[in-house]
Amino acid sequence: MSISTVQDGVPAVPAPGPETVKADKRLHSRVGLLTVSPSVLALLVWMIVPLAMTIYFSLIRYNLLYPGENEFVGLENYYFFLTDEGFVHGALNTLWLVGATLLISVVAGVLIAVLVDTPFWGRGIVRVLLISPFFIMPTVSALVWKNLLLHPVSGVFAAVWNFFGATPVDWFAEYPLQAIILIVSWQWVPFAVLLLMTAMQSLDQEQKEAARLDGAGPIAIFWHITLPHLTRPIAVVVMIETIFLLSIFAEIFTTTGGGPGYETTNLAYLIYSQALLQFDVGMASAGGLVAVVIANIAAFILIRMIGKNLTEKA
């Protein structure tokens, strides 16, 4: 066959699809709108409907134990919630829980990521072991820690304490919040490790070598090259962990039930107990909105700090 038939003779292939550039663009922009709408609508409804209801409930008297007495009470629920003894505890505990866990997971995450960055025997297995707790469900990790590890009589920690001749500690009685922080950190350090470990792999080795030739020691290299390289992933860790840590619930629910007293009650648990244990929907709603406001402040700060960073490269 002669090559010229490629050009001549054979009629051009008719293509499917729209006829004009405008139609093509219009179709695509319509498709663009059509495809994004379900998600946007779903999330919009998800955000607005319950929120509107919460606002409404927060302004009326609404206790499931006393049905029918739903008169408008203005900001009374807020007043009671904010002056409730539990609120101050709940707010402080939330802050502690989030702050301490973030600090622990970032510091430990960075150190471990650096540690496993150099090759050694069995590195693959070590990595798998390191990230495993992230995949364990919160109720399981809480129960395992509470019963098998921290139990004052038969727990592993008690055995270690006994071995060194010390008196075993009743963790959930004496250091309840710290015990919760320990459990939550155990779950979230692996997440930080997972992300930072991967980030370490993209660190430019030549940069390190150049620094070494410039006479930088391991600490200087860590401080001036490794850490700056990790800023972005650390920001991501902080952001994602904050989202999840602000609403820690199951770990408290399954271990201490918020006690003793209010010592391990965070805002999430406080509102839960008001709504579903005391049936005071009005006050729980007011509390929920307070939590939303707090979360929004945190979100605002985080997105100002990190969001730009995220969308720029994403």
Next chain:
Amino acid sequence: MADLTIRNLKKSFEDIDIIKGIDLDIKDHEFVVFVGPSGCGKSTLLRLIAGLEEVTSGSIHLDDRDITDVAPAKRDLAMVFQTYALYPHMTVRKNMSFALELAGVDKAEIDRKVDEAAQILELGHLLDRKPKALSGGQRQRVAIGRSIVRHPKIFLFDEPLSNLDAALRVQMRLELARLHHELKATMIYVTHDQVEAMTLADKVVVLNGGHIEQVGSPLELYHHPVNAFVAGFIGTPKMAFLKGKVKKADRAGVTVQLDCGPEYQLPLDGSRLKAGEPVTFGMRPEHIEVTAADASPFKVTLDVTEHLGADTFCYVKAQNGETLTVRAGGDYGGRFGEQVGLIPDLAHCHLFDEKGRAVPKPGAPAQAA
């Protein structure tokens, strides 16, 4: 037939004008190269022709058909992307047959066309591989093959060689030229590399800042650049530009006093020039001869010399600090810091007025800038 006619084409993104009114005729079977510095609008122009961007105003006709607003897939054009844009999850055969398959062409016909294209491009043994398993040059050929099977009226190439290494680029350049002859196809090719433009094109379109500076054959552009931009852009090493003033000018010649010393009389039509007007004197490295310092009024200091074997490029500095490049013989032995003299071949020198427009040769029709 495949004649492309572009009239007063404009394109702006938001408020920024990218293409500022382009008129261009491309004839059947022509190999046309759009060349220009980055940001000159050459890729946008190609994408407008392809239909990937919406035209702001103006028109594009393919033969007698107005395709200004025709959807990209219906224009009878095919495009080879800079990144090749091969479908990574499809084999070479699938990549090449995808368009035909979408168009509902029957299986036997698809196979025939793919095999034919594969034969032209020597891809026969690679048809079952995925793009990942191919070398850069092979990917390039698959991308071209994908175009060929569609039997387009015009092939569009967007910097197709820029991702290849130097040796491969030369080889692919030759293959493209061969393909153009074999297919007798109309091709439009975008590049920022003027060597590619010179070697491949029947017609070069030099673009700058969204408009056309000059259209012509490679040699026309080389010998008769209409302005300093084209003169500086075409040819390598670059043309040297020296500042000077008109001493005397008439229809038969121009006398220029260069700021760096020498005075030259050029066989150009200086009727539009006035005495005392500042001008730019341009000469290509290959049109300058190096001699002993006392043999020429144009004295310069040798800076670096680069020996390429056949030629030697000398970077020299004039007395007023202006620098220029000169091509000398392969075994030229000048030393760093040495004083030498230069003798330009005045028949091949160029002169540009204050606005950068070329001063025409006598008798030449006045060219629009």
Next chain:
Amino acid sequence: MSMLTLKQSRRLQTVLIGGLAWLVALAIFFPIFWMILTSFKTEIDAFATPPQLFFTPTLENYVHIDARSDYFHFAWNSVVISFGSTLAGMLLAVPAAYSMAFFETKRTKSTLLWMLSTKMLPPVGVLVPIYLLFKDAGLLDTKTGLVIIYTLINLPIMVWMVYTYFKEIPKDILEAARLDGATPAQEIVRVLLPIGKGGLASTVLLSLILCWNEAFWSLNLTASSAAPLTAMVASYSSPEGLFWAKLSAVSTLACAPILIFGWLSQKQLVRGLSFGAVK
């Protein structure tokens, strides 16, 4: 030390670092190891003081799991809910991410950040109305109810992940498809999905992990008939449930599927999870 050659000191360094890394890894993994170990003990061994490292293993806990707490009922709920909401989430997230990645408008970035910010809405803030709405709609303690909730809470993260993966696909390829005459539907099905399948798979995995392990809504919106494993395990926290060996066995079974998932998918997970911040 000064006597060591460069090679020897390098080797010593590697051994030290490796040893330390193993130590840290084993410490972090220890609770899981201990849980698995305890699941093979008798209840007496499990409660022994001090804890027993060596014992006669038994499978009786696993044998009795189903009889005691109807494990398979809860496990089936977990499976249905996780896969159901992952499927629903993907059906919503993939088109949305397609739109945002390839038809970027001025609003795209703020839409993305807004989506993420809904993730910041603490569940307790909307617990009461959701609870009441679900009560009215008869969705309390139903799998459908949890599927709806999980889909919504994971949607922002899924959109982000898929968006990140789609963003990595060169625009050229889609333009080539358009020149080849593909319609938007063909673009998605024939070009985008096959190219992005690795990323989509890891999004699915992450969604499964998050759904499988979710414990706020499952504890508050289910009682027994639709309760997934998280809720079942939580019921062991009550004092009458203090059978540690059985608890361990149940926990091991509850976590094993997702733990193995996680191990297999850790590499893919991280890229999407980090929203493209980590390559």
